[in-house]
């Protein structure tokens with residue numbers, strides 16, 4: 001049997017192309033961690049005609065069962081105390097898992113799943129430390145399975161336009177990038193404390209939204225190797241008992257154990273400078289637009305506060321036409337295609353089925369993680385650090 005998905009996309013070049021999905025072979029999927037983001041994974045998997053969701057687990061007893069009940073899927077097996085028990089259950093014949101756990105539990109379940117020969121859709125950020133990411137990549141290589149990291153914003157047509165503009169040569173040789181963004185008051189605590197406690201999150205704004213901001217520009221320029229970084233982190237808002245955000249008083253000052261602001265100056269291979277700042281909370285509306293400066297043109301990407309996969313408005317290219325300084329506006333693109341989350345899940349499933357490369361490969365995101373790790377280390381040491389990523 002084959003089923004057509006309306007307005008599906010060719011994810012590599014962003015062009016419309018109605019995809020035919022082979023439903024003869026259904027992929028058996030499990031969910032590890034049934035918190036907030038798992039809702040989006042389930043919603044997307046349910047829309048895929050070639051997926052059977054067979055199991056789910058959470059460290060909190062009863063949470064996975066309640067999650068599937070909420071989604072009207074009471075037949076799904078959930079009697080597991082952790083990812084390990086679920087992955088050890090051979091009767092499930094799992095093809096793939098979504099790892100939807102908090103940051104500090106990204107590496108362990110992903111490595112275990114890969115060791116069991118199961119494809120992994122891992123939520124962002126890759127991990128907390130570079131060392132963990134290296135271990136996950138080693139397990140990926142050994143397994144030969146697909147590992148894709150959950151960066152859905154790069155599947156947005158506007159994000160893809162940034163890459164197209166850079167690759168077209170319109171900007172000439174890129175030598176300086178300023179990127180980042182953030183919120184005036186937006187420490188993410190409406191769903192509990194897993195984003196702000198060190199034992200669960202490990203890193204704060206730096207990893208949570210900083211990883212997206214880095215991916216936007218690094219993906220556009222082909223992910224050059226990072227060489228050195230001078231980083232800074234602070235937690236003035238998170239630690240303030242009088243902080244007010246998302247309309248509620250901040251009750252979590254005592255448990256806040258991560259950063260709410262980070263900044264860095266990063267040298268990349270090819271002589272490119274990356275100037276970065278990101279905030280969950282700050283006393284300004286934006287730390288600035290993203291700009292990419294090249295020898296022939298400069299690109300301005302208006303900042304966005306929430307990182308939901310959109311650029312903040314029409315982009316502008318500053319260049320010269322026949323000797324005249326000119327500004328070309330790139331209108332916002334709405335390709336009318338599936339949600340970014342559906343694209344993320346679909347492209348992962350296609351890679352699992354066809355044995356094709358992961359849509360968001362670890363070979364790129366390892367450099368994203370190396371920068372986050374370098375910023376954290378440099379901030380701690382109070383000096384510049386060298387970044388070294390081994391060949392895996």
Ligand SMILES: NC(=O)c1ccc[n+]([C@@H]2O[C@H](COP(=O)([O-])OP(=O)(O)OC[C@H]3O[C@@H](n4cnc5c(N)ncnc54)[C@H](O)[C@@H]3O)[C@@H](O)[C@H]2O)c1
Nearest residue numbers: 033035036037057058059083100101102103105123124194
């Ligand atoms: N892509 C996106 O748009 C997006 C949006 C929000 C969050 N996220 C990412 O998703 C991850 C989870 O975020 P969340 O808001 O859902 O967190 P959450 O705290 O609501 O849920 C995480 C769940 O994982 C469970 N868990 C942890 N370790 C486990 C293990 N080893 N086995 C089984 N269950 C385990 C926890 O008990 C918890 O219920 C974070 O890393 C976050 O960065 C991504």
